[in-house]
Amino acid sequence: MKLYEHEAKTIFQKYEIPTPHGETATSPTSVKEITARLAVPVAIKAQILVSGRGKAGGILFANSPRDAENTAEKLLGIEIKGVKVREVLVEEKVVAKKELYFGITTDRAKCSYVAIASSEGGIDIEEVAMTMPEKIIKVFIDPTYGFRSYHAYQIVGKLGYVGSQMRDLATIFVKLYKIAMDYDAELIEINPLIETAEGKFVAADSRILVDDNALYRHPEYQKRLIQEGETELSAQEIEAQKTGLAYVKLDGNIGIIGNGAGLVMATLDAVQFYGGKPANFLDVGGGASADMMASALDIVLSDSKVEAVFINILGGITRCDEVAKGILEAKKRVGFAKPIVIRLVGTNEEEGRRILTEAGIHFLDSMEEAAMKAVEIAKTGE
Amino acid sequence: MGIFIGKHTRAIVQGITGGQGSFHTRLMLDYGTQIVAGTSPTKGGTQVCGVPVYDTVEESVERHKANSSIIFVPAPFAADAAFEAVEAGLKTIVIITEHIPVKDAIQVMARAKQAKATVIGPNTPGIIAPNDCKLGIMPAHVFRRGVVGVASRSGTLTYEIATGLSVSGLGQSTCIGLGGDPIVGLSFVDVLKEFERDKQTKAVALIGEIGGNLEELAAEYIGEEGYSKPVAAFIAGRTAPPGKRMGHAGAIIMGRTGTASSKIEAFRKAGVDVAEKPRDVARLLAERLRKKSISTRCKSEK
Numbered sequence: 106m107k108l109y110e111h112e113a114k115t116i117f118q119k120y121e122i123p124t125p126h127g128e129t130a131t132s133p134t135s136v137k138e139i140t141a142r143l144a145v146p147v148a149i150k151a152q153i154l155v156s157g158r159g160k161a162g163g164i165l166f167a168n169s170p171r172d173a174e175n176t177a178e179k180l181l182g183i184e185i186k187g188v189k190v191r192e193v194l195v196e197e198k199v200v201a202k203k204e205l206y207f208g209i210t211t212d213r214a215k216c217s218y219v220a221i222a223s224s225e226g227g228i229d230i231e232e233v234a235m236t237m238p239e240k241i242i243k244v245f246i247d248p249t250y251g252f253r254s255y256h257a258y259q260i261v262g263k264l265g266y267v268g269s270q271m272r273d274l275a276t277i278f279v280k281l282y283k284i285a286m287d288y289d290a291e292l293i294e295i296n297p298l299i300e301t302a303e304g305k306f307v308a309a310d311s312r313i314l315v316d317d318n319a320l321y322r323h324p325e326y327q328k329r330l331i332q333e334g335e336t337e338l339s340a341q342e343i344e345a346q347k348t349g350l351a352y353v354k355l356d357g358n359i360g361i362i363g364n365g366a367g368l369v370m371a372t373l374d375a376v377q378f379y380g381g382k383p384a385n386f387l388d389v390g391g392g393a394s395a396d397m398m399a400s401a402l403d404i405v406l407s408d409s410k411v412e413a414v415f416i417n418i419l420g421g422i423t424r425c426d427e428v429a430k431g432i433l434e435a436k437k438r439v440g441f442a443k444p445i446v447i448r449l450v451g452t453n454e455e456e457g458r459r460i461l462t463e464a465g466i467h468f469l470d471s472m473e474e475a476a477m478k479a480v481e482i483a484k485t486g487e
Numbered sequence: 488m489g490i491f492i493g494k495h496t497r498a499i500v501q502g503i504t505g506g507q508g509s510f511h512t513r514l515m516l517d518y519g520t521q522i523v524a525g526t527s528p529t530k531g532g533t534q535v536c537g538v539p540v541y542d543t544v545e546e547s548v549e550r551h552k553a554n555s556s557i558i559f560v561p562a563p564f565a566a567d568a569a570f571e572a573v574e575a576g577l578k579t580i581v582i583i584t585e586h587i588p589v590k591d592a593i594q595v596m597a598r599a600k601q602a603k604a605t606v607i608g609p610n611t612p613g614i615i616a617p618n619d620c621k622l623g624i625m626p627a628h629v630f631r632r633g634v635v636g637v638a639s640r641s642g643t644l645t646y647e648i649a650t651g652l653s654v655s656g657l658g659q660s661t662c663i664g665l666g667g668d669p670i671v672g673l674s675f676v677d678v679l680k681e682f683e684r685d686k687q688t689k690a691v692a693l694i695g696e697i698g699g700n701l702e703e704l705a706a707e708y709i710g711e712e713g714y715s716k717p718v719a720a721f722i723a724g725r726t727a728p729p730g731k732r733m734g735h736a737g738a739i740i741m742g743r744t745g746t747a748s749s750k751i752e753a754f755r756k757a758g759v760d761v762a763e764k765p766r767d768v769a770r771l772l773a774e775r776l777r778k779k780s781i782s783t784r785c786k787s788e789k
């Protein structure tokens with residue numbers, strides 16, 4: 106779960122990592138009032154969970170309370186990448202002598218956390234990583250030791266800081282690791298980490314991604330349900346989240362339902378291989394019940410672009426008879442507005458096929474054959 | 488004889504009294520796996536499918552000389568279960584549980600490495616050496632004893648490809664699900680090394696997907712070490728749009744690394760056949776094995 110910038114900064118403040126002075130607001134009037142309490146110029150930052158916010162015009166600046174009110178007027182209520190701006194963070198603008206990057210994330214190959222730092226922070230950090238990899242400092246964190254002060258000093262030394270600046274920066278890094286562990290962060294980063302003209306360090310922007318699987322340890326975030334319009338997610342994606350299905354919207358016209366992320370991805374690939382365009386990715390997961398199956402069909406068919414649906418089930422822990430019952434249940438509940446191609450093999454396959462045959466629903470044996478059929482139907486409409 | 492497991496495997500089931508645990512204990516026993524004990528704190532003294540249940544792993548290991556474990560414990564308690572298995576000296580630990588926090592998984596892997604224990608998973612269908620031992624939840628009927636070692640990051644896609652190998656007559660020596668999580672115990676390279684040493688394995692199938700760089704590292708290993716057995720790969724997610732999460736926490740594309748094309752290119756460069764469709768894996772390996780046996784025969788005739 107992605108935390109809002111202001112949520113992440115509240116955590117930073119709790120751990121005494123310096124952040125710019127600021128407050129959140131939902132109306133231009135309160136933006137004006139907040140600005141009056143701060144030193145100008147101020148930055149007015151849209152609180153939305155989309156990436157590339159700055160480049161998309163989500164951060165504006167103002168030189169006076171009145172200017173801030175007018176600017177907030179322009180920002181509050183507009184849509185950025187399809188997400189409505191409901192709240193802004195008003196902050197004193199920090200003048201940067203230098204922009205650094207510091208973050209902690211996980212590394213699969215090493216099975217560990219990795220601390221990443223760069224003297225070239227800012228919005229183009231990903232570009233830096235690709236074009237100037239020598240500017241990226243990486244320290245793998247052995248979980249037996251954790252991230253200790255000496256690791257921080259190693260990094261800060263490589264960034265070229267000495268004396269009190271070395272100590273200040275190292276302290277921030279160690280605290281950031283502490284936050285990552287305390288909040289089960291999959292990713293935590295300060296970008297940019299600003300060095301001011303006076304040689305102080307300030308976390309100008311912050312990002313924390315809390316591990317979804319650890320949300321049970323963080324009930325304060327678990328209870329916050331994602332609402333439509335709050336993220337880049339489509340209506341179908343939000344509905345799927347509520348029912349526990351993994352759904353991703355794509356831009357084609359063949360609805361896809363399968364069990365297991367790998368198999369569903371391979372199904373998308375097969376459809377594309379035969380010249381079709383998938384409308385979505387939908388994984389019903391392992392051991393899907395008839396009810397889950399029916400909800401899955403509901404969601405896929407609610408996408409008006411869908412011309413045909415391809416259900417690809419390979420029963421392992423999922424039972425084909427349950428899947429077949431779910432398909433019938435969905436037919437009763439929503440009807441088959443569009444033609445459906447079914448491939449059903451594996452555990453309890455005979456029973457599943459009997460149920461479908463009795464209901465007059467046709468099915469196929471091989472994934473390739475079924476993919477071809479779905480592509481053909483989506484093209485001709487029959 | 489499979490890798491990591493075989494007829495010598497004496498396994499305990501951690502979380503044996505739960506729905507999944509008891510259901511799959513029955514299926515593993517039916518397959519012929521030696522399940523010697525189960526654990527479930529506070530349920531010691533009972534039985535599941537005729538298997539004695541203990542409160543702790545320590546007790547079950549002492550009494551039954553177990554050497555392996557399969558874990559069905561719910562995610563919040565799974566890390567403790569894995570630590571318990573490692574500390575009790577078990578050397579092969581299969582973690583079926585999904586949704587284990589990344590922080591917990593990292594700590595488990597570090598501890599297991601120190602104890603020289605092999606962790607398979609988490610979020611894996613498990614491991615099967617057809618006819619000898621099944622430590623997992625995979626449908627047994629799709630597997631057939633044979634010569635192809637299979638390592639996969641996916642569950643159902645593995646069954647799809649294993650079915651193809653079974654139908655073609657090649658069968659499988661050992662089939663391992665590495666697990667769908669970002670942090671798992673085994674990499675493709677770890678498994679490739681084991682298959683290289685395994686006499687029953689004549690060829691290897693690697694089933695990868697977008698996200699991470701485990702496939703690229705495997706390709707690098709095969710290319711540099713001059714791997715002696717034919718390898719074929721299938722990569723799921725060729726057509727997945729960048730930046731979209733496709734179910735697995737594992738399947739996230741970041742930047743230019745981890746894309747299907749980067750993995751496919753790396754494999755091709757290393758001389759690995761990459762299948763366009765799941766069913767092509769068996770065909771590609773059969774061709775490679777046929778060519779190899781012809782060339783060996785030619786050499787021996789000279």
